[in-house]
Amino acid sequence: MVVEQGDRLILITNDDGLYAAGLRTLLEIAEEFGKVVLISTMESMSGMSQALTVKNPIRVKLLEENEKHRIYTCNGTPTDSVKLAINQLTERMPDWLLSGINHGSNASVSVLYSGTMAAALEGCLYNIQSVGFSLNDFSSGADFTICKKYIRIILNSLTHNRLPEGVCLNVNIPSVPENEIRGIRVCRQAKGSWKEEFEKRKDPMGKTYYWLTGYFVNREPDATDTDEWALANNYVSIVPIQVDMTAHAFINELEKWFNNSK
Amino acid sequence: MVVEQGDRLILITNDDGLYAAGLRTLLEIAEEFGKVVLISTMESMSGMSQALTVKNPIRVKLLEENEKHRIYTCNGTPTDSVKLAINQLTERMPDWLLSGINHGSNASVSVLYSGTMAAALEGCLYNIQSVGFSLNDFSSGADFTICKKYIRIILNSLTHNRLPEGVCLNVNIPSVPENEIRGIRVCRQAKGSWKEEFEKRKDPMGKTYYWLTGYFVNREPDATDTDEWALANNYVSIVPIQVDMTAHAFINELEKWFNNSK
Numbered sequence: 001m002v003v004e005q006g007d008r009l010i011l012i013t014n015d016d017g018l019y020a021a022g023l024r025t026l027l028e029i030a031e032e033f034g035k036v037v038l039i040s041t042m043e044s045m046s047g048m049s050q051a052l053t054v055k056n057p058i059r060v061k062l063l064e065e066n067e068k069h070r071i072y073t074c075n076g077t078p079t080d081s082v083k084l085a086i087n088q089l090t091e092r093m094p095d096w097l098l099s100g101i102n103h104g105s106n107a108s109v110s111v112l113y114s115g116t117m118a119a120a121l122e123g124c125l126y127n128i129q130s131v132g133f134s135l136n137d138f139s140s141g142a143d144f145t146i147c148k149k150y151i152r153i154i155l156n157s158l159t160h161n162r163l164p165e166g167v168c169l170n171v172n173i174p175s176v177p178e179n180e181i182r183g184i185r186v187c188r189q190a191k192g193s194w195k196e197e198f199e200k201r202k203d204p205m206g207k208t209y210y211w212l213t214g215y216f217v218n219r220e221p222d223a224t225d226t227d228e229w230a231l232a233n234n235y236v237s238i239v240p241i242q243v244d245m246t247a248h249a250f251i252n253e254l255e256k257w258f259n260n261s262k
Numbered sequence: 263m264v265v266e267q268g269d270r271l272i273l274i275t276n277d278d279g280l281y282a283a284g285l286r287t288l289l290e291i292a293e294e295f296g297k298v299v300l301i302s303t304m305e306s307m308s309g310m311s312q313a314l315t316v317k318n319p320i321r322v323k324l325l326e327e328n329e330k331h332r333i334y335t336c337n338g339t340p341t342d343s344v345k346l347a348i349n350q351l352t353e354r355m356p357d358w359l360l361s362g363i364n365h366g367s368n369a370s371v372s373v374l375y376s377g378t379m380a381a382a383l384e385g386c387l388y389n390i391q392s393v394g395f396s397l398n399d400f401s402s403g404a405d406f407t408i409c410k411k412y413i414r415i416i417l418n419s420l421t422h423n424r425l426p427e428g429v430c431l432n433v434n435i436p437s438v439p440e441n442e443i444r445g446i447r448v449c450r451q452a453k454g455s456w457k458e459e460f461e462k463r464k465d466p467m468g469k470t471y472y473w474l475t476g477y478f479v480n481r482e483p484d485a486t487d488t489d490e491w492a493l494a495n496n497y498v499s500i501v502p503i504q505v506d507m508t509a510h511a512f513i514n515e516l517e518k519w520f521n522n523s524k
Contacts, residue, residue, distance in 0.1 A: 048314075049312035050312070051311045059469070060470075087458045112380075112505060113341070125371060157519045164512055169516075191506070197349070198320075198345075198349050207321070209321050210346060211319055211320075212338075238520070246451045246501055247426070254448045254500065257448075258415070258446045
């Protein structure tokens with residue numbers, strides 16, 4: 001079944017808030033591929049992972065509507081936003097869910113904390129073709145124009161390919177001049193972790209508080225098939241990410257632990 | 263290397279808050295296996311997933327200290343709590359991280375939203391042996407005594423086995439009388455998803471708001487190797503969960519999408 005461009009319904013969200021430059025760039029490109037429903041929060045929701053709002057009511061507001069798009073804001077997390085949009089705001093199930101463009105990399109284990117990728121995972125739980133995009137630049141002045149070419153390539157490819165059920169894409173784009181980008185690499189998630197360094201401070205009342213800071217350590221810097229290697233070597237990395245978190249390779253071994261207690 | 267019981271350092275957290283009955287049951291059992299550092303929030307943090315607190319400072323308070331345990335409370339998410347405890351509160355890297363006992367199942371895709379399992383995943387990012395426990399009963403009056411036998415079996419098994427790097431355990435316990443529990447089953451995460459039904463209401467000012475509700479749909483009810491099947495058939499389910507979310511089986515196919523754009 002071919003979806004005509006004019007018929008394609010695209011849901012967009014992010015975790016950097018409605019006025020993030022990355023979101024505006026993604027909206028501009030997405031409108032070339034279909035009709036857009038965009039939902040985002042007024043404030044940044046970075047690091048929200050797949051959090052849900054269960055103790056507070058969610059409010060939503062239609063901000064803008066024209067032939068190309070409808071723009072909503074709500075007070076929920078990125079995952080709430082996707083659920084609310086699909087269940088209450090779109091006339092039918094969207095064809096695509098695009099999340100981002102995030103200000104900062106979501107490569108390696110950052111996928112576990114990322115609100116951007118949580119929205120994409122939520123999309124594929126609804127069996128929507130879902131992609132999260134991130135630019136490897138945390139700064140508020142990040143230049144998103146270099147993302148456009150590769151996002152177009154990836155979306156073009158989505159027009160005639162289909163992701164399997166329960167799989168979405170984690171796309172990370174290096175922050176270098178466009179002519180230095182060496183192409184696209186399909187990768188696996190690098191092994192690594194964040195090393196935390198809490199900053200301990202005293203408030204004006206003399207009481208201690210902490211700021212969470214930290215830096216990422218790539219535990220396999222020489223492996224050339226990882227997203228971290230691709231980004232560090234000026235490739236656009238694409239990792240297929242799945243909702244099934246089972247460590248299948250360990251099941252047989254684990255069964256031996258409990259053979260006597262069945 | 264054998265860790266003596268008296269030397270074993272166990273970090274405990276949960277996402278239901280400090281006064282949850284499930285946390286108290288887990289503390290009681292953990293003290294049989296080592297010295298405990300417990301950190302939890304005053305309020306429930308259900309559905310927080312692996313969210314991080316990046317825009318607000320985190321405060322922590324030592325509430326209780328004796329020979330068996332130290333109990334802290336903090337205002338962060340379960341993931342923040344683990345990071346803060348490991349980096350600021352424990353004298354060395356804990357040997358085990360135990361999370362729960364959650365009030366309600368974290369089987370199937372609930373692992374993606376669960377604060378309980380996020381804490382366990384965070385533990386295994388630090389290469390700590392980590393287990394999340396959940397009882398399949400959301401009610402505040404849930405009876406956690408039936409969990410004790412199986413938690414002891416699992417922790418005993420952890421005293422002489424080792425989880426691979428990047429893998430933790432998701433344990434779900436059926437809420438039935440202990441003599442009806444048929445044993446332990448090592449499983450995979452069932453395919454399923456939450457169907458949302460937002461409840462739309464009007465506030466006293468006449469403005470619309472939504473409550474997130476929903477119910478879980480098991481998309482493979484006949485598969486006998488899943489956690490959902492095990493729970494429904496009165497088995498304790500144990501799923502090994504990994505931090506690597508790569509859909510490895512789809513990498514070759516995905517490479518074909520982009521062969522011409524390299």
